[in-house]
Amino acid sequence: xxxHEFFVDMTCxxxxxxxxxxxxxxxxxxxxxLPNKKVFIESxxxxxxxxxxxxxxxxxxxxxxxx
Amino acid sequence: xxGRGGLSSVTLCVDGMTCGSCVQTIEKQIGGxxxxxxxxxxxxxxxxxxxxxxxxxxPKSLAEAIEDMGFESSAPNTT
Numbered sequence: 001x002x003x004h005e006f007f008v009d010m011t012c013x014x015x016x017x018x019x020x021x022x023x024x025x026x027x028x029x030x031x032x033x034l035p036n037k038k039v040f041i042e043s044x045x046x047x048x049x050x051x052x053x054x055x056x057x058x059x060x061x062x063x064x065x066x067x
Numbered sequence: 068x069x070g071r072g073g074l075s076s077v078t079l080c081v082d083g084m085t086c087g088s089c090v091q092t093i094e095k096q097i098g099g100x101x102x103x104x105x106x107x108x109x110x111x112x113x114x115x116x117x118x119x120x121x122x123x124x125x126p127k128s129l130a131e132a133i134e135d136m137g138f139e140s141s142a143p144n145t146t
Contacts, residue, residue, distance in 0.1 A: 014085030015092075018137030021083070057137050058096035 003067040004047055006039045009060040018057045026053050040067060074104060077126040078116045081108065082139040089138070096136055097129065115140075 010016050016034045023030050028043040028050070041050055047063055054061040084090055090108045093115060098106045102123020108115045117129055126142035133140035 011088040012086040014083055014089040017083050017085075018089070018092075021137040022135075056135055058092040 001042050001044060003040055003042045004050060005064040005067050006041065006050070006054060007037055007060075007062040007064055008039050008054055008057075010034055010037050015057070015059065019054065019059075022053055022056050026050075038064075073121055074118060075121050076116065076118045077129065078114050078143065079126065079130050079133065080141050080143070081113055081115050081133055084108070084110055084113065084138060086110070093133060093136065093138065097132055100124070100132060103129075 008019060010019065010032075013034070016032045019032060019039060023039075023041070026045070026049075028041050028045065030042065031040040032038075033040070039054065043050065051061060051063055081093065084093070087110065090110050093108050094106050097103055097115070097117065100123075102120040103117060104120065105118040106115060115133065119129065130140040130142040
């Protein structure tokens with residue numbers, strides 16, 4: 001199982017809460033680092049799929065790479 | 068230019084917003100949908116007032132669009 005690192009422009013708990021909810025819907029293991037605006041997702045899904053899911057929140061999202 | 072259904076206004080409950088950035092994100096995202104004429108989100112009242120074209124949306128589809136963004140939203144039964 002690969003871990004992918006994403007930058008998500010989150011500014012508060014509401015933002016990270018939104019990210020939490022969209023990720024729960026696609027059923028993946030993830031970890032959110034709010035102070036550093038990072039999201040770590042452990043999944044075998046395609047990074048494009050993960051990127052699209054994160055973008056649903058309307059925030060700026062960039063794929064950094066595998067951890 | 069009016070759509071088939073004409074314009075309608077609805078106030079949706081939105082839960083999970085905690086700051087101005089959440090408000091802006093919703094306004095930008097939902098306001099950018101086709102058929103949405105105007106949106107005003109209130110952090111204080113935890114709701115969003117949307118003016119939309121009935122040919123494109125229903126209060127339910129708008130609530131679903133907000134849910135999709137990761138917030139909790141529900142459409143009122145009556146307007």
